[in-house]
Amino acid sequence: xxxxxxxxxxxxxxxxxxxxxxxxxxxxxxxxxxxxxxxxxxxxxxxxxxxxxxxxxxxxxxxxxxxxxxxxxxxxxxxxxxxxxxxxxxxxxx
Numbered sequence: 001x002x003x004x005x006x007x008x009x010x011x012x013x014x015x016x017x018x019x020x021x022x023x024x025x026x027x028x029x030x031x032x033x034x035x036x037x038x039x040x041x042x043x044x045x046x047x048x049x050x051x052x053x054x055x056x057x058x059x060x061x062x063x064x065x066x067x068x069x070x071x072x073x074x075x076x077x078x079x080x081x082x083x084x085x086x087x088x089x090x091x092x093x094x
Contacts (some may be wrong), residue, residue, distance in 0.1 A: 003094035011050040019083040036063025
């Protein structure tokens with residue numbers, strides 16, 4: 001069953017553009033090799049000049065969980081962690 005994952009980020013002050021570029025780069029570079037990844041889009045929030053929301057689509061919750069664990073183990077998300085002001089939140093839909 002196809003799922004969507006909504007991830008909310010708060011960039012460090014003035015770093016939203018940098019964070020957006022990193023997120024889009026990860027998606028473009030690592031997304032195609034992640035089994036079950038169907039794509040993602042990053043949006044700017046209206047209520048915060050430093051907020052972003054990413055909506056990613058996956059073939060299944062298992063595929064998403066495995067890909068995230070693999071990316072965490074390999075350090076793919078390290079540049080994201082350097083740019084966020086606080087921990088991100090994620091919601092799985094579907």
